[in-house]
Amino acid sequence: MTAMRLIVAGAAGRMGRALVRAISENDGVALAGAFERAGSDAIGRDAGELAGVGPLGVAVTDDPLPLVAAADGALDFTTPDATVALSELAAQGRIVHVIGTTGLAESHLQRLDAAARHAVIVRSGNMSLGVNLLAALVRQAASALGPDWDIEVLEMHHRAKVDAPSGTALLLGEAAAAGRGLSLEENSVRSRDGHTGPRPEGSIGFATLRGGTVVGDHTVIFAGAGERVELSHRAEDRMIFARGAVKAALWGFRRKPGHYSMADVLGLPSA
Numbered sequence: 001m002t003a004m005r006l007i008v009a010g011a012a013g014r015m016g017r018a019l020v021r022a023i024s025e026n027d028g029v030a031l032a033g034a035f036e037r038a039g040s041d042a043i044g045r046d047a048g049e050l051a052g053v054g055p056l057g058v059a060v061t062d063d064p065l066p067l068v069a070a071a072d073g074a075l076d077f078t079t080p081d082a083t084v085a086l087s088e089l090a091a092q093g094r095i096v097h098v099i100g101t102t103g104l105a106e107s108h109l110q111r112l113d114a115a116a117r118h119a120v121i122v123r124s125g126n127m128s129l130g131v132n133l134l135a136a137l138v139r140q141a142a143s144a145l146g147p148d149w150d151i152e153v154l155e156m157h158h159r160a161k162v163d164a165p166s167g168t169a170l171l172l173g174e175a176a177a178a179g180r181g182l183s184l185e186e187n188s189v190r191s192r193d194g195h196t197g198p199r200p201e202g203s204i205g206f207a208t209l210r211g212g213t214v215v216g217d218h219t220v221i222f223a224g225a226g227e228r229v230e231l232s233h234r235a236e237d238r239m240i241f242a243r244g245a246v247k248a249a250l251w252g253f254r255r256k257p258g259h260y261s262m263a264d265v266l267g268l269p270s271a
């Protein structure tokens with residue numbers, strides 16, 4: 001069987017390098033290209049050397065267009081604007097676009113939906129098996145525990161993370177809201193400061209911590225009268241996300257265009 005040809009966006013980034021490593025360890029996929037932001041110091045360097053797996057004969061470029069034309073899929077953990085631009089190329093090339101990028105606004109999501117008419121988009125705020133299982137458990141707990149249990153989502157990430165709450169925290173919030181039959185948008189409290197007044201009934205709160213090199217910690221707290229239930233996930237290695245992204249690409253290969261989630265890939269209930 002011929003390997004699925006994958007390209008990596010943001011190949012010099014923290015996740016980009018993990019993605020190149022994940023591709024190099026999986027015989028079902030092959031690295032067909034790697035690109036970075038124009039002006040990046042990584043342009044011209046070998047993607048395998050950047051990733052620490054030795055030379056792979058794939059130089060980092062700054063032009064995704066010819067790469068998309070010769071690929072079956074793209075793995076993309078970059079920025080919202082870069083992701084939307086790549087989704088338009090993925091639609092033209094009718095390829096799989098696996099998106100891990102977080103911090104997307106409604107306007108970005110609308111453009112991804114448009115691209116998903118022709119591309120197979122698999123997008124998730126967290127590509128790990130553990131977090132997607134956690135989301136299913138959170139949904140179940142939110143439904144079983146009932147409205148007098150307050151829900152708070154706590155997350156901590158490394159000092160370089162630029163968006164908050166994390167994509168995972170929002171995914172877990174969506175799962176909790178689905179379990180309660182609520183809209184997250186209408187019930188979330190994303191920050192607190194000063195005289196906030198008491199906690200609005202039925203709200204889902206978010207708290208964000210940043211520091212050091214933390215890969216990603218998430219806890220959903222169900223706080224009842226006199227007791228608490230806490231469901232947690234701790235990511236110890238970015239390879240869990242990268243291997244999940246490769247799995248998503250293989251799942252999406254030759255599937256019909258659409259906007260899918262990691263829950264679809266893993267066969268788990270989605271929020």
Ligand SMILES: NC(=O)C1=CN([C@@H]2O[C@H](COP(=O)(O)OP(=O)(O)OC[C@H]3O[C@@H](n4cnc5c(N)ncnc54)[C@H](OP(=O)(O)O)[C@@H]3O)[C@@H](O)[C@H]2O)C=CC1
Nearest residue numbers: 010013014015036037077078082100101102125126127241
């Ligand atoms: N869904 C999931 O499972 C996970 C999602 N993430 C998300 O992935 C994203 C990236 O995270 P991380 O790897 O830590 O961040 P990094 O900043 O380390 O990597 C992002 C890379 O993308 C590059 N880039 C920026 N613009 C473009 C462009 N137009 N074309 C190509 N490359 C570009 C950056 O280049 P430069 O630095 O030169 O600007 C950088 O090398 C974040 O949104 C993060 O939240 C992270 C882990 C898991």
Ligand SMILES: O=C(O)C1=N[C@H](C(=O)O)C[C@H](O)C1
Nearest residue numbers: 102125161166167168215216
């Ligand atoms: O930026 C990160 O690092 C991570 N981002 C994702 C998120 O926003 O949830 C996933 C993971 O927690 C790491």
